[in-house]
Amino acid sequence: MIFKLIKISFAIAVLAAILLFYFQLWPFWPVLLIILVYAILILILSTNVQLNFFVKAYNKNPDFSQNVISLSFDDGPDENTLKILDILDQYDAKAVFFCIGRKIKEHPEIFKEVINRGHIVGNHTFSHTRKMGFLGSRTILNEIKKCDEIADEIGEVKMNLFRPPFGIINPKTQRALSKTGHKVIGWNIRPYDAITKSPEKILQRITKKINRGDVILLHDNMPNTAPILEQLLVILKQRKIGIVRADKLFDIHAYN
Known part of the structure; x- marks a missing residue:
């Protein structure tokens, strides 16, 4: 459930950033930054079994x-x-x-x-x-x-x-x-x-x-x-x- 919320929030943030860039209200680099932060977050969550994020681990x-x-x-x-x-x-x-x-x-x-x-x-x-x-x-x-x-x-x-x-x-x-x-x-x-x-x-x-x-x-x-x-x-x-x-x-x- 939490992961779905993260994905939805990420999608909304990227879409908003793209629209702002399209209407020349925002530079493009924030879009890249959001994508980079999301990628790093997923990497951390996926490679640390101790975090118990996706499944409960003993x-x-x-x-x-x-x-x-x-x-x-x-x-x-x-x-x-x-x-x-x-x-x-x-x-x-x-x-x-x-x-x-x-x-x-x-x-x-x-x-x-x-x-x-x-x-x-x-x-x-x-x-x-x-x-x-x-x-x-x-x-x-x-x-x-x-x-x-x-x-x-x-x-x-x-x-x-x-x-x-x-x-x-x-x-x-x-x-x-x-x-x-x-x-x-x-x-x-x-x-x-x-x-x-x-x-x-x-x-x-x-x-x-x-x-x-x-x-x-x-x-x-x-x-x-x-x-x-x-x-x-x-x-x-x-x-x-x-x-x-x-x-x-x-x-x-x-x-x-």
């Missing part, structure tokens, strides 16, 4: 009864996922893995291993395309459904959780999710481990501001993730911060 829960955080991993399953599973086992920690459909097909045994070790899996679309922000709602719907089908076929799970690639949530994604019914899991700590080479910087970004109920975003397809995770788990233990799965942190069902 990003953190500071009111949780225990001093715990939740770990989440994107873009697997991958060969590196096995190292991460072993480290999590050592510290008796459980996490949520948002998996790409085509990678589930490539690594079916690793996908099943994630589930068998007591972790939960969520939908991260089939292809994780960089064109996510430009896809139509029907294509996004197919991306989500195809990932669900592969997960059910290989892991015998009907995934209820979804994380949008790159955190992009726009009206087209909203329409697709309204049909699938997935719950969106976001994050509030993002150390940019997929683009930062320094493990020290990544770890510092996580630990300098970690609080009760936080959700940490990491990537299990990155080679540095395993050693970073091990150091992180040591620090969390020293600070007496526990770890729970995202479904428990937010009291929602991981599967249908």
Whole structure:
């Protein structure tokens, strides 16, 4: 509803500016300025899942009864996922893995291993395309459904959780999710481990501001993730911060 009002207001503003320009009552640059401001606004709203603008996302829960955080991993399953599973086992920690459909097909045994070790899996679309922000709602719907089908076929799970690639949530994604019914899991700590080479910087970004109920975003397809995770788990233990799965942190069902 709010987005419709924004679009209507934008259309009225542009039309008014054009008419004023046509009757030589206003220069043309305000028209361009209005369009630029609108484009920037939509970009901000669409690329920040934490804003909860287009859909409700579960990003953190500071009111949780225990001093715990939740770990989440994107873009697997991958060969590196096995190292991460072993480290999590050592510290008796459980996490949520948002998996790409085509990678589930490539690594079916690793996908099943994630589930068998007591972790939960969520939908991260089939292809994780960089064109996510430009896809139509029907294509996004197919991306989500195809990932669900592969997960059910290989892991015998009907995934209820979804994380949008790159955190992009726009009206087209909203329409697709309204049909699938997935719950969106976001994050509030993002150390940019997929683009930062320094493990020290990544770890510092996580630990300098970690609080009760936080959700940490990491990537299990990155080679540095395993050693970073091990150091992180040591620090969390020293600070007496526990770890729970995202479904428990937010009291929602991981599967249908």
